[in-house]
Amino acid sequence: MGNLPYKAVNLGNWLVTEGWMEPSLFDGIVNKDLLDGTQVQFKSTKLQKFLVAENGGGTDVFANRDAASGWETFKLWRVSDSSFNFRVFNKQFIRLDGTNKLVATSNSPSNPETFQIIRNSDDPSKIRIQASNGLFLQAQSETVVSADFQGSTNWEDGDPSVFHMTIVKGSTLQGEYQITNGYGPLRAPQVMQDHWNTYITEEDFRFMSENGLTAVRIPVGWWIAHDPNPPKPFVGGSLAALDNAFTWAQNHGMKVIVDLHAVQGSQNGNEHSGTRDGYIEWGESYIPDTVAVIEFLAKRYGNHPSLGGIELMNEPTLGPNLDSLRKYYQQAYDAVRKYSETAYVILANPMDHDSKALLSFAGRFNRVVIDVHYYNLFSDQFNNMNVQQHIDFIYNQRASDLSSIRTIDGPLNFVGEWTAALSLQGATKEDYQRFAKAQLDVYSSASFGWAYWAYKCQYDHWSLKKMIENGYIKLKQ
Template sequence: MGKSIFFNLVLSFLFLCCYFSLTPAQNAIQLPLKAVNLGNWLVIEGWMKRSLFDDIPNKDLLDGTQVQFKSTKLQKYLCSENGGGTTVVANRDSASGWETFRLWRNDESSFNFRVFNKQFMGLENQGQGNTLVAVSNDPGHSETFQLIRNEGDPNRVRIRTSNGLFLQAQPDSPVTADYEGSSWDDSDPSVFEMTIVSGIQGEYQISNGYGPERASQVLQDHRSTYITEDDFRFMSSNGLNAVRVPVGWWIAHDPTPPQPFVGGSLKALDNAFQWAQNYGMKVIIDLHAVQGSQNGNEHSGTRDGFQEWGDAYIQDTASVIDFLAARYADNPNLAAIGLMNEPMSPGVTLDTLIRYYQLGYNAVRKHTPSAYVILSNRLGPADSKELLSFAGGLSNVAIDVHYYNLYSDSFRTMNVQQNIDFVYNQRSSDLRAVTTTNGPLSFVGEWCGEFAMQGASKEDYQRFGKAQLDVYGRATFGWAYWAYKCDSNYWSLKWMIENNYIKL
C-alpha cells in the first residue's frame, strides 16, 4: 500500500512537471516570426482601397487637403503673411508654404483654413471686423468659411465668411470680407482659382467625411469583409505564423471613441485573436496612429498632416498601451505590442521618444512579463542604432526597422540587379547593425515586393522578393510583409502568393 501511494505520488509529480513545462512551450513564441501586416483594416489608408471614399460628397476636399487660391482679377495668390500671426493678403505671383492652406472640414462645404504656422484664417477682432487675418489657434465661428464651387468648373470658387459676405482681393490692401456680388467673371474680386496641392485619405478623413452614422456603417462593412477568418486559414496554410495588426489610439475608447472616429475596431481585434488561435498563429499589436500624429502621414490618423505628437501626449499614449496590454496579456496568442509606428525625426526627439518608450514598456510589463515589446526606429535623419543602448536594459524587446526600395531618388535610378544587390549588401549591413548578440532582437516590421523601377518582369519581382526573404530572414524576431491585401498588387502578399511571385 505504501509503495502504491508512493508510486502514485511520483506519477502525479511527474505529470505536474510535464504539464507546467509543456504549457509554456505550447504558448511559446517560435522565433523568428513570418508575419504579414493587416494594413488598411483597423487604420484606414486610402491608397490601399480608394473605393472606400467614393461616396463622400466633395471627396476631394477632405480634412488635411492642401489648397491654394489665386485671384482671377489680380492673378495673385492668397498668402498668410509671415506664415501666420498677422493679415492675409493677395499679392504673391507664385505659391509655396505661406500660400498654402490646410482644410479642416466641418461639412461638405464648410471649412476652417489652417496656415503654415498652424493658426487659422479668420476675421479680425473675433469676427467683429472684416479684414482677413490668421491669428487664432482654435477655430471658431469667425474662422469658418463656406466654399462655393462653380457648377461648370469646381476649382473656380468664392469664399463666404461668417458675416455672410464674400472675400475679395483688391490691389495693395489686405483681403477683406465685404463683397456682395455674385458673378463668376474673371474681373470679379471674389472669384478665386483653387488648386488642390495634395490630399489625405486616412481614418480621420473617412470618418469625418461620411459623418458618424454613415461612417459607422461603411467601416463596419469594411472591417467585416476586408479580413476574415478564411484569410487566417490562407495565411497559415501558406507558411505565415503571425500577423501584425495596426491599430489607432481611439481603440482604447471603443465602442464610443471621440469624434469623428467610430467604434468597432476593438471587436475586430478580438476576432483576430480568436482566428489566430484557430490556426495556430501569433498576433503583434502595433499602435500605428497616436494622438497628435507622430509623422503626419495618413496612417497615423492625422487630421491635417501636421506632426504634433510630443511631451503633451506621452501619458495618453502610454494609457492606450496599458489598455491593450491589460486586455490581451493573458491571451496565449499575443506575441508582442508595438509601442509606436514610424515616429519621424526630428519632429519627435529621441529624448521624448525614450521617455514614452519607458512608460509604454512599463505598461506592458505591468500585465505580462513575457510578451515582447517592439520599439520602432525613427524615420528621417536618425541613427538606426540610437535605441540599442536604451533597449539593452530591457527584457524581451525588439527593434523595428522598415525597409522599402522606394521613396528616394537613388532607387529610381536603379535597375533590377542593382535593387537586388542593394538588399544583399546595404540592407544586410543595416540589419546586422541592429542585430546584437545580447541586446534587443531585430524585426523588419515592414517591407514589400514593390520597387521603384518601372516595367520589371515577373521573374524580376520573384528574384527581388527572394533576396528580401533571404536577408530579412536573418532578423532575430522576424519580419512582417506590408500588406496582406492592397489594390496595388505588389504590395499585396495574398496576390503575390496566389500568382506565384513569392514563396515563403
C-alpha cells in the same frame, strides 16, 4: 510566445485605413478632393494675385503674391461637406476681424473661422468663399481682403469674389481621420463597420496559415482604447474587429503583433498616423495619453495565448532629440510589464535616425525587439537602379544594416515592414520573384522575424495575398 522568427504580414488598411491601398473607400464622400489636410491655394481672378497669410500667420491676409509657396498655402480642416477652416503656415487659422477683414490670428477654430467653399458646377476650380457673416470674400485690393460682398451669379474672371482654387499636387491625405470626417457622423459608422466586416475575415487567416505565415502585425489607432465611443470623428467598432483577429489567430495557430500605428498628435505626419493635417505634434505632453493606450492593450491582451508582441509606436519621425521617445518607451514598457512578464515589447526605430539609434537604450529591457522598416522606394537613391542593383543592395547594405542590430544578449531585431514592390518600369515576373527572394533570404535572419506590407492591397506587388496566389512568392516548403 511562439516559435521565432515569425513569418508575418501586416493587415494594413483594416483597422487604420490608408486610402492609397483601397481608394474606393472614399468614393461616397462629397468633395472627396477636399479632405482634412488637403493643401489649397487661392488666386483672385480680379487681381491675378494669390492670397497670402503674411509672415506665415499672426497678422493680415493679403492678395499680393504673383506665385504661391508656403505662406500662400492653406491646409483644410473639414467642418462639413462644403465648410472648412483654413490653417496657415504657422498653424493659426484664418478668421474675420471686427471690420470683416481677413486675418490669420486664431489659435483654435470655431464659427468665425469657418468658411464655405462654393464651387462652380462647370469648373470646380473656380470658387467663391462665404464667411460666417453670410457674405462672400472679395479681394478689393492687394492689401484688403474682406468678407462684405453680397454675392453674384457671375462666374467670369475679374469678379472680385471669384477665386481660382489650386489643390497642391500630392498634398491630399487619405487616412482614418479623413475617411471618418469625410463621411460625417451619420454615415461613417456604417461605412467603417462594413469595411471591418468584409476586408479581413477568418477565411484570410486560414489562407495565411495554410501558406506558411505564422503571425499578423495589426496596425491600430489610439482611439481604439476609447471604443465604443471614441472622440470624433473616429467611430467605434475597431476593438471588436481586433478581438475577432485574436480569436481567428488562435483558431489557425498564428500570433498577433498589435502595432500602435497612430498616436494622438501624430508621430510622423503621415496619413496612417491618424493626423488631421500632416503636422507632427506628438511630444512630451502626449506621453501620458499614449502610455494609457498601451496599458489598455496590455491589460486586454497581455495574457492571450495568441499575443506575439505589442509595438509601442509605428515609424516615429521626431527630429534630433530622442529624449521624449525614450521616456515614452520606458513608461510604455513598464505599462506592458504590469500585465505580462513574457510579452515581447517592440520599439520602432525612429525613421529619421540610424538603425542603431535605440540599441544601447533597448539593452536595459527584457524581451524587447527593435523594429526597422526596409523599402527600396521613397528615396532618390533607388530611382535609377536596375533589378540586379536592387537585389545587390539587399544582399549587401540591407544585410549589413540588419546585422548591426543583431546582438547575443540584447534586443531581438524585426523587419516590421517590407515589400516586393518596385518603382521600376518593365520589371518581369522573374524580376519580382528574384527581388522578393533576396529579401526573404536576408530578412529571415532577423531574430524576431519579418512582416510584409501588406496582406491585401489594390496594387499587386504590395499585396502578399496576390503575390502568393500568382506565384511570385512561395513561403511554405
